[in-house]
Amino acid sequence: MFTVEEFFVIRDLHHQGLNISQISRKTGYHRNTVRKYLAAQTVPTSAPRRTRLSKLDPFKEYIQQRICEYSLSAARICREIQDMGFDGKCTIVKDYIRTIRPQAPVQAVLRYETKPGVQAQVDWGECGRIEEDGRVRKVYCFSMILGYSRMRYMVFTLSTDVSALIQCHLHAFDYFGGYTEEILYDNIKTVILKRALRASDHQWNPKFEDFFRYHGFVPRLCRPYCPQTKGKVENSIGYVKRDFLLGGTFSSLDDMNRQLLQWLNRVNATPHGTTNEIPFERLRQENLKPITAIPAYRLRREEYRKISREAYISYLGNRYSVPYRYAGREAVLELHDDQMTIRVGTEAICLHIVVPGHARVIREKKHFSGLLGEAMRCNSQSRAASRPLFTMAPPQVEHRPLSVYDTFADEVRS
The missing domain is CATH 1.10.10 (Arc Repressor Mutant, subunit A)
Structure with a gap:
């Protein structure tokens, strides 16, 4: 809108002897605008706009x-x-x-910072699918982050069961060189079966309880429906998806974990966005409980199978032989690293090395030693004890008294 000051500036320039073109070049207004305001006797005012009615x-x-x-x-x-x-x-x-509409206030969040060596946070995240051993399987990412130093550890797995959870903890403890006084978890069944009002009344998963009591750390649970409690590790899951997985190329699960470890070493050697310090350097201040203070935890995983009539059990798509006399029995597979012990009741009946691949048959000749002879004896005994399907009856011969033949002979003579 044209102001009063600009009106008098144009008229003053005209009184100084400048023509319309010169005033236009000096002020930047069009010549017609300059001519209009030079001809006006008063400051022009714009007429008020008519308010348009709205359908609303x-x-x-x-x-x-x-x-x-x-x-x-x-x-x-x-x-x-x-x-x-x-x-x-x-x-x-x-x-x-x-x-x-009234603007809803933004709920402020109080960031919870931990002291060195006090707390770590754990989480799982689903990270797509891969083909492994001829099958398409889900890939999960285990993540643990130390609350003070922000040191991260992650590993990809094909399972989230309690055995996988414990194994991931052991890998993380080894990577960090120790573990914190307490670790924060979601309310998942592999950690807790039933949550109570008091922590002392919680019903923990028995296998996981054995693990945390052996190491002496305290498991903590997130407050329900409060994701901010575990925000540090939640951010890590999203970070690994954006910064590592997105657009990556991998040949296998082992290759994924090999590249992930390289990525972790680089990330942990870079200043953290919150602390502005390098996690590897802050790790020295964590004062973690050393993993060498106690003997290594022996992780045993158990699975249940029924032995087939052919004396084999199935595990991860492969078949393993067992002594033939246990055919048809219920068995427990005790798994430790790549070893599998097969038990029937309290007796360990055989030991196998778990092999990779799919649809393979692992057969030990000694498991079938004596089976052929026993089968032949059973067959012969079965034949001896078996009853015939039918019997052949002898021909029926009619027995007559001799007097009948005498009568017949007399008839012939006459």
């Missing part, structure tokens, strides 16, 4: 009332006023409601 005007009071009573959506209110005769589009309804 008759309904604004109703909308304000509804918004004050309930936090209804714009689409809901639009439907209501359409029933009342509104024939406009919902866009103007949304724009108007945006100006009158």
Whole structure:
């Protein structure tokens, strides 16, 4: 809008002897504009604009009332006023409601910072699928982060059961060189079976309880529906997906973990965004409980199988032989690293090395020693004891008295 000051500047330049073109070049206004304001006797004023009526005007009071009573959506209110005769589009309804809706306050979050060596956080994340041993399987990422130093450890697995959880802990402890006084978890069944009001009344997963009591750390549980409690490790899961997995190329699960370890070493050697310090350097201040203070935890995994009539059990798509006399029995597989001990009751009946691949048959000749002879004896005994399907009856001969033959002979002679 043209101001009073600009009006008098143009007239003053004209009194100084400048023509319209010179004033236009000096002020930047068009020549017609300069000519218009030189001819005017008073400062021009713009006429007030006419206020355009909106189709929404008759309904604004109703909308304000509804918004004050309930936090209804714009689409809901639009439907209501359409029933009342509104024939406009919902866009103007949304724009108007945006100006009158009370702004919800942002809930502030208190960041919880831990002291050195006090707490670590653990989480699982699902990270797509890969083909392993001829099958498409889900890939999970285990993540542990130390609360003070922000040191990260991650590993990809194909399972989230309690044995995989414990094995991942052992790898993390080895990577960090120790473990914290307590570790924070979600409310997952591999950690806790039933949560109580008091921590002393929690019902822990028995295998995991044996693990944490052996090492002497305290498991802590997140407050339900409060993701901020475990925000550090949640951020790590998203970070590994964006910064490592996205666009990556891998040949196998082992290759994924090999590249992941290289990525972890680089990330842990880079200043953290929150602390602005290098996690590897802050790790020296953690004062972790050393893993060498106690003997290594022996992790045993158990699975249950029924031995087939052919004296084999199945594990991860491969078949392993057992002594033939246990055919049809229930067995327990005790797994430790790549070794598998097969037990029937309290007796360890055989030991196998778990082999990679799929649809392979691992057969030990000694497991079938004596089976052929026993089968032949059983067959012969079975034949001896078996009853024939049918019998052949001898021909029936009629027995007659001799007097009949005498009578027949007399008839022939006569």
